[in-house]
Amino acid sequence: IYINTSPDIQIKRMMKFRNLTKEQAKRRLKSQLTIKQMRDEIEHIQSSSYDRLLFEINTDEFLSDDEIASVYEKLLFEYFRRGETRRDENLFVPKEIEVKNIDEFFNEIKKHYQKNKGYHCISHIKEMLSYYNLIKNQIEKPVEFYLALLFHDIVYDVKKSDNEEQSAQLAKKIIKKHIINTIIDLNLVEKLILITKGHLESNQNFTEDEKLFLDLDLKVLSATKLRIDDYEKGVFKEYKSIHTKSEYLTKRKEFLKLLQNKKIIYRSSYFQKLYEKKAKQNVKYLLKIIDEI
Numbered sequence: 001i002y003i004n005t006s007p008d009i010q011i012k013r014m015m016k017f018r019n020l021t022k023e024q025a026k027r028r029l030k031s032q033l034t035i036k037q038m039r040d041e042i043e044h045i046q047s048s049s050y051d052r053l054l055f056e057i058n059t060d061e062f063l064s065d066d067e068i069a070s071v072y073e074k075l076l077f078e079y080f081r082r083g084e085t086r087r088d089e090n091l092f093v094p095k096e097i098e099v100k101n102i103d104e105f106f107n108e109i110k111k112h113y114q115k116n117k118g119y120h121c122i123s124h125i126k127e128m129l130s131y132y133n134l135i136k137n138q139i140e141k142p143v144e145f146y147l148a149l150l151f152h153d154i155v156y157d158v159k160k161s162d163n164e165e166q167s168a169q170l171a172k173k174i175i176k177k178h179i180i181n182t183i184i185d186l187n188l189v190e191k192l193i194l195i196t197k198g199h200l201e202s203n204q205n206f207t208e209d210e211k212l213f214l215d216l217d218l219k220v221l222s223a224t225k226l227r228i229d230d231y232e233k234g235v236f237k238e239y240k241s242i243h244t245k246s247e248y249l250t251k252r253k254e255f256l257k258l259l260q261n262k263k264i265i266y267r268s269s270y271f272q273k274l275y276e277k278k279a280k281q282n283v284k285y286l287l288k289i290i291d292e293i
Contacts, residue, residue, distance in 0.1 A: 004035060066224045073224070091126065091150075094136075096143050098180040105178040112154045112170070119234030120156040124220075125149070131219055138270060140209050144185050147175060148192035148213065158238050168193040200258055211267035215275075221265065221282050222275035228282050229289075236293050252290060259283050 005013075007029060014025040033041070063071070091106055099105045113122040128149050139145045151171035156163050168190040175184065192213050195206070199214060206214070220231050239248050259265060265279045266272045 004038075066226055070224045070226055091122075092129065094142065094146055096181075097146070099178055100180060101178070105174075108174060108178070109150065109154065116153065116156045118236075118238030119231060120153040120238065121234075124153060128216055128219065131216055135212060135216070135270065138208075139212060140207075141185070141188060143181070144188040145192065145209055145213060147171065147184065148189045149216070151175075151189070152193045152196055152217070156238075158242055164194050164197045200255075200262070206267060208268065212270070215266045215268050215271040218265065218279070219271070219275065221259075221279040222271075223282070225282075225285065228286065232286060232290065232293055249290060253287065256283055256287050256290070260287065 010029055011022060011025040014020050014028060015022060018025075020028065091109070093099055093102065093105075110122060113125065116122075129146075132146060132149060136142050148171070151167055151174070152164070153167060154170055155166035160166070171189055171193060172186050175186065175189070192210065195210055195214060196217050199218060220227065223231070235252070236245075236248060239252075243251065260280070260283050264272060264276060265283070266276050
């Protein structure tokens with residue numbers, strides 16, 4: 001983990017903790033690698049040594065517990081992802097899937113996600129894929145689960161009410177175009193995408209895979225407060241084009257209160273055990289701070 005602070009802070013810390021004079025601290029700082037040289041070195045290591053994990057933080061303050069937890073979480077997800085998959089800019093294809101041309105496949109996917117501004121963008125998918133690696137051994141149909149996850153928000157227009165249906169249709173089209181496997185259950189991929197339309201429904205007749213899929217889509221609710229703040233800003237960014245801030249806050253609070261009043265947010269026993277308590281706390285937190293976005 002490379003923590004980058006401003007030169008002034010570095011000099012003050014060397015004077016305080018190493019008992020150096022200001023001139024001595026300046027000379028020592030000058031003898032070290034520049035930030036650009038360090039970043040070039042990090043980039044070289046990342047590209048040539050796939051098993052090395054590096055993370056840069058830019059801050060002049062000591063890290064809070066939430067910030068440390070967030071860094072650890074990101075490194076942990078990357079560790080699991082690399083152990084399971086072959087690399088492609090934080091998107092990946094599990095070893096069970098054979099793609100005709102990996103670059104063309106991902107370029108087409110990223111082209112569509114670039115249209116999505118705010119929370120439901122490619123970063124949301126990467127985040128979910130990291131958790132996918134943690135729970136993959138619990139999934140009965142991991143190939144279909146992965147594909148549904150990859151495509152479930154590929155069409156997202158806040159003005160439309162059929163995003164899930166459009167995403168499912170586009171998913172089947174791209175899968176048929178790029179993936180060689182003939183045993184993929186496209187109907188299951190479509191079903192998993194379509195169930196994300198009803199996160200607030202009380203239906204208890206979901207399969208274990210469907211429960212995990214719905215929970216994974218809402219995993220962000222159990223994240224650190226830093227991530228929760230980013231999440232809420234991202235959702236507002238999407239809806240501010242069609243709602244005034246007052247209208248958005250009214251509707252958003254209604255949604256959050258419905259979540260708060262649910263007996264359980266997560267449907268699978270796995271997510272309930274590990275993340276339910278934190279998700280409940282974060283929904284309460286969002287209702288408290290939402291007016292400040």
